[in-house]
Amino acid sequence: MDLSTLANVATALTVLTAVIFGLIEMRHARRERDERAAFELVRSHMTPQWLDSAVIVQALPADARHDQIEGDPRVLQAAVSVGLILEALGYAVFTGIVPLKMIDQFMGGITRVAFNRMRDYINFERKRSGSEKGWEWFEWLSEQLERHGTGETNLQRGAHVAYRDWKPGR
Numbered sequence: 001m002d003l004s005t006l007a008n009v010a011t012a013l014t015v016l017t018a019v020i021f022g023l024i025e026m027r028h029a030r031r032e033r034d035e036r037a038a039f040e041l042v043r044s045h046m047t048p049q050w051l052d053s054a055v056i057v058q059a060l061p062a063d064a065r066h067d068q069i070e071g072d073p074r075v076l077q078a079a080v081s082v083g084l085i086l087e088a089l090g091y092a093v094f095t096g097i098v099p100l101k102m103i104d105q106f107m108g109g110i111t112r113v114a115f116n117r118m119r120d121y122i123n124f125e126r127k128r129s130g131s132e133k134g135w136e137w138f139e140w141l142s143e144q145l146e147r148h149g150t151g152e153t154n155l156q157r158g159a160h161v162a163y164r165d166w167k168p169g170r
Contacts, residue, residue, distance in 0.1 A: 038098040042106055045085045053078035054110050060117040066124035079121060082114050083138050090137030093144065103141065104149045105159070112155060115142035 001009075056078035060068065069079050089107070092098040103111065115122075115138065122135045152162045 035102075038092075038102055041092060041098055042089065042102065045089065050081055050085055053081040054114070057082045057114050057117055058110070062116050063120055064117050066121040069118065069121045079114075079118055082110070083118060083122075083135055086111055086114060086141060087135060087138040090139075090141030090144075093141060094137065100144055100148055101150060104145055105153070108145050108149060108153065109155060109158075111138075111142055111145055115139060 056075055060075070060079075069075050086107075089098060089103060089111075093100050093103055118135075122139065125134050126132055153159050
């Protein structure tokens with residue numbers, strides 16, 4: 001092999017290596033951007049009002065009756081606030097904006113608890129309105145968490161137990 005051919009092969013290998021490296025970096029950058037965007041979407045919904053509302057909803061009994069929710073304007077406002085945010089996040093998961101795993105790890109507990117507390121109210125609202133559209137993505141999200149959740153954490157096993165032996169990856 002002469003020097004010219006060797007130089008051409010070296011150039012081709014250099015270009016090929018650069019292209020592969022560039023594609024890997026683009027993929028990594030896209031994944032990081034998507035993760036940041038998803039996290040920001042979730043974080044932006046976590047207002048002090050919503051957090052206060054989540055505490056009120058969590059304090060309701062399991063399968064609270066619709067009149068328990070509607071009978072107290074503060075509880076009704078809290079339920080609507082929590083439900084609407086989880087409705088939006090359910091749709092964001094469905095469209096692929098936010099990964100289900102992120103919601104499961106970050107908000108899976110409150111999603112499951114809130115749906116459990118609000119189920120009767122949601123069914124009552126659907127009957128009253130004559131439409132199954134109400135709270136559809138909230139219910140869908142709760143079902144998907146049960147069906148496809150990681151199972152690493154749940155209402156009986158929190159992250160503090162499931163990830164006790166976690167070690168930083170970076």
